[in-house]
Each structure stands twice: as structure tokens, then as C-alpha cells.
Amino acid sequence: MSEPSARLDNVPAPVISATALTKTYKDMNAVDGISFEVAPGESFGLLGPNGAGKSTTMRMVGAVSTRTSGDLTILGMDPNAHGPEIRAQLGVVPQQDNLDTELRVRDNLIVYGRYFGLPRAEVAKRADELLEFAQLADRSKAKIDDLSGGMKRRLTIARALINEPRILLLDEPTTGLDPQARHILWDRLFRLKELGTTLVLTTHYMDEAEQLCDRLVVVDKGRIMAEGAPAALIREHSSREVLEVRFGSDRNAGAAAALAGIGDRLEVLPDRILVYSSNGEEALVEVTRRGLAPITSLVRRSSLEDVFLRLTGRTLIE
């Protein structure tokens, strides 16, 4: 099976550089002075809840939304001056699929390839390769409306690869997909990553960020709260393990007082209490020793969700 080829030749480092990037709508700062760099071949993520400014950032990086202030260069070019030249080398997977429902599956790839000035024969060849890659070869004549959500997503990704992009931008790539479809998609994205494609993705799923990102920024209210590799962020902002105990919603607050001093830190949520500790089992022993009887208890490793909670006091998905 043929693979979309990576293009790492002649790419300036970093491929994306944003400094104090800001986007202001009438009365609000959707993106409020964020700075980051993405290296060639890197897989970079923006993790944050809905409305954090991730999609707006992606549109600015995608050279379709004009920044209000700050500096931004993509592949060494300023999108204000070189929009078409930048977009010629990007692959974009938007949050909402915008496949052409009036065209069949394969024709969607063909018309899109033409936008990059590719000859018809070349586009046809790549379309067939990409349908293989997206596991849609047997659907090439299907109507878009007859595809499942996961298939549409894969077709959108295939479409984004038709110009052999240097950078692939994915805005919430698996939102709304069932677990199986998500895993198929992750597998495809992981393969691209192995081939050296630079990936930039936004997500509000911590597992997705952990799976796909070499490095990420945690974004909230248009600002960057933290930056680093997933494991490093967890190490830095959370304990190794977390004990989750539930006492029922009316007893939660009272139990929290009795738990004081166990572990490094407590986080009281409406439905449960999180006890941050290097050893969750020991913390649980201490809880029972104090005579508290949680309805359920669970010991797990810290995740990016905990990092986000620590940094913002809120959960990612509300």
C-alpha cells in the first residue's frame, strides 16, 4: 500500500512561530496573547475546553483568519502577505466536516486537489492512494451522506493530504466519533506522525492529547496555562497517582474536611473527591483508618485532566 509521503526537505525551523498572538472579536479576546513554536516533524497539541480559543488559533495558523495583533509566521512566511502560498502547503481538517455533499467520495478529493494547481492525472493517482490510506477504497463512488461519521472524518483527512502538506492542522479530529472510529483515526494519524508529517491538533480529550502529542500547550480563556510533553506536564503539575473517592453528593463536602492531610492535595468535585498522592493505595488505607467509608474508590495514574484541573480549577469537559 502506498503512503502519503512526508515532506521534510527544505523546511525552515520552526515551521510555526507565534508571538503574543491575539484575536479580538467585538468585545472579547478569543485568543489573548499566546506564544508557541512548532518544530518540523513535531506533533503539537492545543489542549483546552470548548471556547478556549483553540479553533480561532487554528484558523489564524491556517491563514484564513487575520490576527488582531502579535506576530505569526508559518513556514517562514507571514499569513497577512502570503496566505495562498502558506495554504498551498497546509492540510486542514476543520472541526466540522465541509465535504461537498453534492459530489461523490472520490470526486471530493479530485476537486480539492485541483485547487492546489495539480494536474488532473496526478490528482487522480493521489486520490486513489489516499482512499486506500483512509480505508475508503471500496467507497469511492459513495454519496457523502451515506458515510458514517468516522468515514467522513477519514475522508476529510485524506482530502487534507491531497497536496502532500508540510503541516497537517486538525481541529478536534475525533469529537463526536464513537470509540472504535476514534481508534481507527488515531492509528491513521499515528502513521502520518511516523512518516514525519508535522501535526498540529486541538482537542479537549486528554487521552487524545496523550496518544498523539509530543508536546502540547494547555489553553484556557485564550491564554496558555502550561507547556510541555504530556508526561512532563503531569509530573510537574500533579502527583503520580490519584485516589478518587465518592461519598454521595450530600456527604461529599463533609467527608472532604475529614480527609484533610491525606496525600499532597485534595480536589473536591460535585460528585467525587480527588486525593493527589504518590501512592494511591496508601492514601486509601489512611482513608479507611480514619473510619470513612466511601461508596466507591478508585486508584489511577494522574492524567492531563488533573493537570488542567490544577491549573484552572475546572474540568475539561463540563
Add this chain to the structure above:
Amino acid sequence: MSGLTAAGARSRRWGAWYVAEHKIRQMRGYLGTVVATAIGTPVLYLFAFGVGLATLINGNVGPVPGISYLEFVAPALLASAAVLVAMEEYTFGILLGLKWNATFVGMNASPISPRQIVNGLMIFVGLRMVVTTVIYFVVMVIFGAVHSPLAAMTIPAGMLAGFAFAPVAAYAATITEDRGQFAILQRVVILPLTLFSGTVFPLTQLPIFLQWIGWLSPLWHASELGRQFAYGPTEPIWLTVTHVAYLLALGILGWQLCVRNVARRLNK
């Protein structure tokens, strides 16, 4: 670096044509309807007006001596057909691309600029109007509504009429919620313009206080323009020049406003 900046060069030059190519591919899905409409409309209208209605008119004599009613009405009917095609794309074509089947958003993520998207749509409308008006003209010939080769100029005149409705496209690009605006536009603006535009009877038949509708109407200007070539001249040359200038001015204004509005809409 030069390799990187050269990447979008072909798209910068040919982008609008790629957009038109996309629209043509879309049309394959409903090509049968397009062809049937393009042939059926002139046959029905020319038969109804030129053969049916003409029998009620005193000896099938048009308002101009020596010219049959069919010859009088045909250039206007051809122009109306072009307007119908243009209106369809300027309304639904725009809102489809921006909202219902957001292909413009996808195009804009590629090297294609908003201006090229609108230009591509304009090219496509032009092509559709060529097909429609040429077929119309052939049917006119078959019905005996044409007596001079110059009458073929009714084709570009009709296309100018369609182009002059480009301000509708600019308006469509500002619509975010569909609340039946197009239906209202059709009934309140387009239908009266068609009825009072000297299409099936001369504008001068109307009382003077209604004639201004015709003077504003692209359809009146295009119909009169076509008639000058089909059997004219029936008017002073300055008026003929005014027809062309007025239609071009409206079209260019609407086209540029449409580019501006689509660009604003896509640059969120």
C-alpha cells in the same frame, strides 16, 4: 525559500477557474434538469406568448410596424431566462457555499482566495447563461422569431441582464439565517420588475408614474438592448449605450460587493 513561496503560484493564477470546474462537476448530478429546463423553457414561453397570446393581438402585429409580436417579445423572454439562471446561482449558489454545503470554507482553506471563489462563481454563472441563451436563441430561430443575424446579439444582451443582478449575490452573502428572504425577494422585487419591464408589452403602455420601475430594471434595459439588434434601431444611440453602461455598472458593483462580503464572512 523560493521553493516555498512558489507553491501557490498556479492557484494564484488559475484559482477562479478551479472553482468554476468544481461547480461544473457538481452540476453533473443534476445535468438532466438543467438541460430539460434550458430547452423546455423557451419552447413553452415562445409557444405561449408568440403563438398563443399573439392570436389575441391584432393580427400578430407588434408595437413596431412590420415586426410581429413574437419578434417583439422574444429578446425579452431570452433575457428573462438568463436572469432566472443567474438569480438561482446568486441566491442559492452563494448560501449553499457559505452555509448549507459549506464548500467555500473548504476552498478558502486551500490556496483559493475569497475573490477567486466569487470570480469562479461568476464564470460558472456566465457559462450557464451561455448555454441557456444559446439554446433559447436556437428555439427562437425555429419559431421564426428571428429575421436578422444581428439578432444573435440578444445572447450577450441577455447575459448582461443576468450579470446586472449580481447585487443579489452580494446581499445573499450577508444572510446568516435563512428566513425565506429569497422567496420575498422573488415576489417583492423580481416579479414586479419582470411584469413592469416592457417585456411582454412596451414600457410606454404603462402610465408614466409606473414607468420608472422599467428604467431601474435591468430586464427592461436588456430587452430594449436586444431589440435594437433584433429589429432596430427603434431608439436613439445614446439610449442604447446607456443600456449597456447601466447593466455593466450594476453587475460590476454587485460583483465587487459580493467579493467584499464573502471575504468578510470567511475571515472569522
